[in-house]
Amino acid sequence: MLRVALVNMPFADWNRPSFALGQLSTLIHREFDDRARAHVCYLNQDMAEFFGIRLYEALSMSHDHVDTGIGEWLFRHIAFPGEADTAAEYFQRYYRGARWADFRAQILSARDGLREFCEELIDRYRLDEADIVGFSSMFAQHVPSIALARLIKERSPQTLVVLGGANCEAPMGSVIAEHVPTVDFVFSGPALNTFGEFVQCVLDEDLERADTVPGILSERNCRDPRFRKAIGAERDIDDFFLPDYDSFFEALDGHPELRRTGTSKPMLFFETSRGCWWGQRSHCTFCGLNGESMAFRAMAPDLAVRQFEWLFGFAPAYTSLFCTDNVMPRNYSREVFPRLDPPPGAEIFYEVKLPLSRQDLRAMTDAGVTVVQPGIEALASSTLKLMGKGTTAFQNLQFLKNCEEFGIKPEWNLLIGFPGEDPAVYRKYTEELRDFVHLVPPHGVYMVRFDRFSPYFKRSDEYGLALKPVDYYSLTYPFDESALADLAYFFADQNLAPYMLDAVEWHDELSGLVTQWRAAWYGEDGAARRELRLVADDDGRLTVRDSRSGALRTHPVDAVTGRLLRRLSSPAKPEQLARDWPEGPDDLRQRLDTLTEQRFLFAENGRVMSLVLTGADGEIEEPAREEPATVGSRRLLPLLSEAPR
Incomplete structure (x- = not known):
């Protein structure tokens, strides 16, 4: 019986299973049941206890740390022994100054004990006794996986060590195959087909055949362009089998302190689509999430x-569900969600593309889809146009208003620093952000990042960008410049361009305003959440309640102003409104002036929209066109009745 150990390394979130490894475990159970067995090993949970839960959560989730590559750098000395210690240079570049002194000491102390703890984990999970050890690598899992691979190989040279995941898609995986001898095979792109082929090669004792499979890289074939640039053939999304999460549940049961002291709630991953239907039409300039597989494929509704x-x-036991899709299938609000009967407390996360109709939002919330990542990114239409988002600031604000009404929590960031972004946008933000404090705030203000596979990366010359891997790669990997250029996922512009200087100049002020916004929204010091809402008393008299400043102010309004606020739930040009305003254009102008003075309106490019919640924050600005979820016919394949036990 072939023993396969599938390893989830730090810095994967401790509270979520590996969907990829869960699928591979089920694959082996389904296709090699009597010849191979797989077990998913959640070493990331052991590492969370080793580092301490708060530090681990910060390293795995916080932008302060994800963008510095510290999770990778921490394991450099194990992955690449004999190389110079770059600690002084690393901490000169990142985490400088007294503010980070305690953090630096904490990191260096943890680093001193890492190798011994890794050796202990190899013993605990008997990894050196496995025939195949497979690592799935995303974000800061790469060097930790290489480090453990090297320690396993030191003990058991005959164990086959393989590496796959998003960090390995061509050409990134070829660098590992070429430069890291302790990794025997690297899987580029989707691996549900190629990993099965590989296991069959092992069972047949014919490893040379694996070198002929596109999507499988080794030291022998990685220089051949046919393989260096290839990705694995994809398995039909409807050839679906449930991921094996038993090991995840067992791991959580074995680490009760994580649930007791961690700030994150355990949740389960699932998938209903791949690719991005919007990206097929207009690839957002900064997005590299789909790699080379943009084509949208959605799971059949049944x-x-x-x-x-x-x-x-x-x-x-588990009511938080997290969808791995890059965008929610548009037909699900009609063909899937109305058919669901979620249990009490169910909270489902999806990434969504705006605009969404109120009908869509109602179907989502009824089904338990109450946490979304809507891709807001900006509250300026000119910046959204630079991104290729296909949305406007009005649609983003309208969505935030609807979220308040429907009880949906949007997860979003305010991004700045886009090539060509007008600094007038930042000045406008400083004037307007305080007007939005009754709406869900962003997590923070962040500089846009240039990722592999994004249009900014693929067409860098067109955007005037001189991109090189961000600094932590050269401080972590002992590879030459050419190899790092193929290995890196995150890049930085080497030009001191005006767009960059403008963003740096405005960043701190905008960040301070968002911090105030978050404080207002989350009610720090016991303060009530801010509001801007049209309400009616029992006699029908209308009042706008406005506590955005921290003190409640009430503004009685007549029925005509109430009608205007409801009409302006969707944006309009004043001159168009004036044409059929029953009370006449002068009356309209006067009312708009008053609402503007009260900061009840958002204005952009000659249009205005009400910021006041009215309970009728109407349909989307421009209704989404209905399109098929996928192109072409698709056969319905059987669903495995249960995950392996």
Whole structure:
């Protein structure tokens, strides 16, 4: 019996299973049941206890740390022994000054004990006894995986060590195959087909055949362009099998301190689509999430419903469900969500593309889809146009208003520093952000990042960018400049361009305003949440309640102003409103002036929209066109009735 150990390394979130490794475990169970067995090992949870839960959560989740590559750098001395210690140079570049002194000491202390703890984990999970050890690598899992791979190989040279995941898509994976001898095979792109082929090669004792499979890289074939640039063939999304999460549940049971002291709630991953239907039409300039696989593929509604029913079966122990899709299929609000009966407390996360109609939002919330990442990114239409988002500031604000009404929590960031972004946008933000404090705030203000596979990366010359890997790569990997250029996912512009200087100049002020916004929204010091809302008393008299300043002010309004506020739930040009305003254009102008003075309106490019919540914050500005979820026909394949036990 072939023993396969599938390892989830730091800095994967401790509270979520590996969807990829769970699928591979089920794949082996389904296709090699009597010849191979797989077990998913959640070493990331052990590492969370080693580092301490608060430090681990910060390293794995906070922008302060994700963008510095510290999770990778921490394991450099194990992955690449004999190389110079770059600690002084690293901490000169990142985490400088007295503010970070305690953090630096904490990191260096943890680093001193890492190798010994890794050796202990190899013993605990008997990894050196496995025939195959497979690592899945995303973000800061790469060097930790290489480090453990080297220690396993030191003990058991005959163990086959393989590496896959988003960090390995061409050409990134070829660098590992070429420069890291302790990794025997690297899987580029989707691996649900290629990993099965590889396991068969091992069972047949014919490893040379694996070198002929596109999407599988080794030291022998990685220089051949046919393989260096290839990704694995994809498995039909409807050839679906439930991921094996048993090991995740066992791991959580074995680490009760994580649940007791951690700030994150355990949740389960699932998938209902791949690619991005919007990206097929207009690839957002900064987005590299889909790699080379932009084509949108959505799971058939019947299969999606059955998957949700399976997930709901884990309640009440697990009620938080996190969809890995880069964008929610548009037909699901009609063909999937109305068919769901979520358990009490169910909270489903999706990434969504705006605009969404109120009908869509109602279907989502009824199904338990109450946390979304809507891709807001900016509150200026000119910046959104630079991104290729296909949305406007009005639609973003309208969505935030609707979220308040429907009880949806949007997760979003305010991004700045886009090539060509007008600094007038930042000045406008400083004037307007305080007007939005009754709406869900962003997590923070962040400089846009240039990622591999994004249009900024692929067409860098067109955007005037001189991109090189961000600094932590050269401080972590002992590779030459050419190899780092193929390995890196995150890049920085080497030009001191005006767009960059403008963003740096405004960043701190904008960040301070967002901090105040978050304080207002989350009610620090016991303060009530801010509001800007049109209400009616029992006699029908209308009042706007405005506590955005921290003190409640009430503004009685007549029925005509109430009608205007409701009409301006969607943006309009004043001159167009004036044409059929029953009370006449002068009356309209006067009312608009008053609402402007009260900061009840958002204005941009000659249009205005009300910021006041009216309970009728109408349909989207421009209704989304209905399109098929996928192109072409698709056969419905059977769903495995249960995950392996």
